[in-house]
Amino acid sequence: MSTADARMEDLLTRFTKARGLESDRRWAEEAFARFVLDDVRENVMVRELEEAVAVVEASGTRPEKLFGPAADWARSRRDELAEDGEAVLAVESPLTWRAVPGNALLISALFSVPFAVVMAFDGLTLDYSWPHLLMPLVLGTLMAVVITVWSRTILRRSFAASVGMTGAVTVFLAVGAALLFTGLQDVVAFTGSVAWLLAVVGAYLLLGLLGFRLLPRDENTGDASVQEIPDDGTWALVLGGTLRGRLGYSDERARQIVQEARSHAEASGRTLAEEFGTPAEYASRLPADTRRKQRLYAVLLTAVAAYWVGMLVFEWLSPEETVRWWRVAGAVLFPVLAGVQWRGAGRDAG
Numbered sequence: 001m002s003t004a005d006a007r008m009e010d011l012l013t014r015f016t017k018a019r020g021l022e023s024d025r026r027w028a029e030e031a032f033a034r035f036v037l038d039d040v041r042e043n044v045m046v047r048e049l050e051e052a053v054a055v056v057e058a059s060g061t062r063p064e065k066l067f068g069p070a071a072d073w074a075r076s077r078r079d080e081l082a083e084d085g086e087a088v089l090a091v092e093s094p095l096t097w098r099a100v101p102g103n104a105l106l107i108s109a110l111f112s113v114p115f116a117v118v119m120a121f122d123g124l125t126l127d128y129s130w131p132h133l134l135m136p137l138v139l140g141t142l143m144a145v146v147i148t149v150w151s152r153t154i155l156r157r158s159f160a161a162s163v164g165m166t167g168a169v170t171v172f173l174a175v176g177a178a179l180l181f182t183g184l185q186d187v188v189a190f191t192g193s194v195a196w197l198l199a200v201v202g203a204y205l206l207l208g209l210l211g212f213r214l215l216p217r218d219e220n221t222g223d224a225s226v227q228e229i230p231d232d233g234t235w236a237l238v239l240g241g242t243l244r245g246r247l248g249y250s251d252e253r254a255r256q257i258v259q260e261a262r263s264h265a266e267a268s269g270r271t272l273a274e275e276f277g278t279p280a281e282y283a284s285r286l287p288a289d290t291r292r293k294q295r296l297y298a299v300l301l302t303a304v305a306a307y308w309v310g311m312l313v314f315e316w317l318s319p320e321e322t323v324r325w326w327r328v329a330g331a332v333l334f335p336v337l338a339g340v341q342w343r344g345a346g347r348d349a350g
Contacts, residue, residue, distance in 0.1 A: 013025075044081065090284070121326075128200075291345060
């Protein structure tokens with residue numbers, strides 16, 4: 001357990017002990033979840049919850065009566081702190097190409113588990129083809145490349161252009177992977193017991209661990225475009241990309257914020273860096289449009305749900321295809337997740 005996890009668990013325990021009621025802990029958990037969904041910095045959310053539990057302990061009054069609904073309180077505290085100029089939001093630097101191999105191995109390790117579960121239902125003896133063995137690695141690599149392309153592109157391009165470029169890269173890589181698997185689909189590496197899946201998963205988990213320990217990661221890989229700001233033009237470019245990358249700002253709104261910052265710096269006779277610090281620091285003081293972000297997530301989940309439902313219908317209507325249980329599970333799960341996301345987006349809009 002990390003230090004942050006331990007601090008949060010201690011805080012939640014304090015909420016429970018303050019009045020001896022689990023309902024107070026649930027209030028704190030809901031507030032914490034809202035902070036996390038709104039990308040509030042860890043130190044800020046811990047401090048706010050520490051102050052809240054101190055008031056509950058001193059007054060003996062339930063937190064909802066003191067502060068109102070947990071999610072509303074968390075959102076209002078975020079906005080108030082941002083208006084006061086405090087760095088409230090966590091802003092991540094763009095992903096780096098050096099970190100792609102390590103990220104790919106980590107994602108592959110995660111993918112290997114559900115793939116093994118699906119294969120385990122095919123019987124006690126399995127034909128381990130190369131597509132079966134390589135699928136987690138190929139998908140992990142594809143995902144690592146795609147999210148890095150998005151992270152790098154949104155820094156300098158509009159949202160629409162970034163979606164288009166990332167989509168083109170995704171299609172290109174997906175077609176390449178499909179051709180690879182088509183060519184290897186009849187090549188069986190070996191035939192063996194279903195227990196060999198444990199060895200396959202273990203190998204992927206080991207590779208993921210080695211990648212995490214030995215290969216460059218985003219948090220320890222420098223990025224000159226973010227860390228070194230030589231002039232106002234570069235500063236404004238990085239700020240615009242940082243705002244767009246958070247998904248809470250349209251292209252137009254990001255341009256407005258950049259222009260407002262430029263005007264303010266010109267009026268004060270200082271550079272943008274002197275006036276506001278780094279672009280990431282300045283962006284962390286600006287509350288994003290959470291409704292826009294939630295809607296984009298909902299659209300993405302809807303697209304994924306449509307894919308799963310479409311594939312299920314294809315298998316159902318195709319006489320030579322067998323409807324598989326995991327396809328049914330996906331066709332049920334992702335529409336439910338999309339519905340929950342749309343409901344959350346609608347609640348934010350309200």
